[in-house]
Amino acid sequence: MSGNQSNVDSVQSRRVTWEGCSVLLDINDGDRLVFSRLTENSTLKIGKKNYSLRPLIGCPFGSLFQVEYGAEGSKLSRLLRSAEVSNIEDNGDYQPVEEHRDNRELVDNNKAQSLSGEDIEELRRQGATGDEIIEALIANSATFEKKTAFSQEKYRLKKQKKYAPRVLLRRPVARSICETYFTKYPARIGFMRVDTLSLLLSMANVAANSDILVVDMVGGLLTGAVAERMGGSGYVCNMYLESSPYPMDIVRMFNFGDEICKRIVRTSLSDLCSVQNDPSEQMGHDVSATANSSNEQMCSHETLTEPSGMEEIALPSENEVSKCKIPKAGDKASQETIDLWKANGFSSLIVAAPELDTWNTVKDLMPHLSHSAPFAIYHQYLQPLATCMHRLQSEKMAVGLQISEPWLREYQVLPSRTHPCMQMSAFGGYILSGVKICNPESA
């Protein structure tokens, strides 16, 4: 189980990290999310220090780490199960006690804590653990006892995040990648929320042994999510309608093995429409394909020049990349595959292309779908979908047409404190879905 990449893309083998794998680091319970790649030299910055990520290699996804202060300085150390379950969470016998305290006398004047920053530093130098520091803070707080039980919990949690930060090792999958991007860089994924993405996959009947046509202008999130659900069979055709392919960097975060990567192919609309076997045409396309294909080094360079926030992604050096042998996705589709698509059509279509005209895109791609193929078109704006739906109706190209807007609300569920969360996403995009029909006029 030492991360043998040549194995089949079985779900089982992906539950433990390996050197070179992509991970999602969740610092302090969702406060901060960072994508990273576990190599010998990769680090994570917490507060003012850089911590090596080497202790995370070979650990199961879902492992929790805490900053430990030791003789050699501080490092990330794995929390074992017993320590993981904090007092706060393991309230199995919670009895709703009558709360007599309230905050009428509590004044927020910053004078309640008698320990100074220097005192805390001294404690640390003496080898106190994060948890011990928290206890010391509580003991030295003049107002702690006067707080309500809930308030005390909140206080303890706040101190724990500051003095004993925790890092949760998360598996990058469609869900976690989409949620993270939606929180941090929503514009890069066209404001596609996780429930919206999940609807696209269902409405377009994404499954194994399918040929799915995808127009992905959301960084590769859609392509990756589709490929994940196909599990190494069939094809995801990432199609570009202009001269160069759209960036697909997010696909690399999914930790796809060779089998799935082979299934993610690119082609241009002109390739799909062109007459077969024109050698000069073929060469021209090959050249542009290699120039634009998602080559590891190229992509590293691309992402490094992007502004703000990308420093959160610890990119490995070229040496480390070649040592880790990260499989590549997004090769140009072979002529054989293209011919198959021409003969049978694609089993479904998903479009997430904010910069293209929706109706024209759909009009151009519909003929390439198989009979009774479902499709799902995503857009941030309602109007282009309304126009597209109207045209599809009047030209009798599809039935079962529906424009949906997904609505998602999260709840906080705690004893005597259950309510919807204070923060909510008001918007996750719109989807136009339907099923292609045989148009008798053109049959």
Added chain:
Amino acid sequence: MLALDTSKKLSFSKLIASGDLVIVYERHETMKAVKVCEGSVFQNRFGMFKHSHWIGLPFGSKVYSNKSGYVYLLAPSPELWTLVLSHRTQILYIADISFVIMYLEIVPGCLVLESGTGSGSLTTSLVRAVAPTGHVHTFDFHEQRAASAREDFERTGVSSMVTVGVRDIQGKGFPDELCGLADAVFLDLPQPWLVIVSAAKMLKPDATLCSFSPCIEQVQRSCEALRTNFTDIRTFEVLLRTYEVREVKINSMRGQGGSPCQQPPCKRRHTNEGSDKQESVSSAIMARPSAEARGHTGYLTFARLRCSA
């Protein structure tokens, strides 16, 4: 309904054959699942349709009745199946189904446990998600419903991917032979907190669980039970709002001194006819939310099994 191997890809099966399941589409929200049979006949408000006329046609075809009415014959999918299946119980719809599958991180090859089976709406989508190498074990304590579900899975061609067990999961928990093998567990039970301990035994570390409950009290009790062995406990509501689209013709009389008059909304397109009254007709495509919406189905509570050292 599913392509279980590469030789039978969905895009290949374009022509309707006897024995196939088709979805007869009359209009939006009026569909019916029909098994095609050489001598059979389908009747609806539009008239009578002979199945023999359907055989050999591509899926997605428009077919006429003896009275010049028509319907479309669509290929079945888990989404369409959810809309046409017979309800023996309240079912889950696409908004909840799609979110559950994404949030449980179900991919091909997974082993998924479900209780109760109900009418098999979610089950069909679970099967699609794990196919062709995974499996779904679904349990219901009602023998007749379990049998109906098995029949449905035969009809839709997914029975090799799913095992229906008759078992009182709340009373007995999941079967021991599945211990430690499950990638995901889904619960749609009246008292899911009774099953949490058993679910924890079935799941691999860091694997996912989802419990669907209509009432908040059920959610609260489930969350309490989850806190011992599970982490990352999150509860959501998912709903869909649909929109209606109309082409609205706006008629404005120019050079008459009168106020512009508006035509009532109509769906069909009118060509612009010139007239000596200098009438200018423009149409706009407008969208607005539908007046009716599903207000609530249930709360979805997700959790992950803690990793032990």
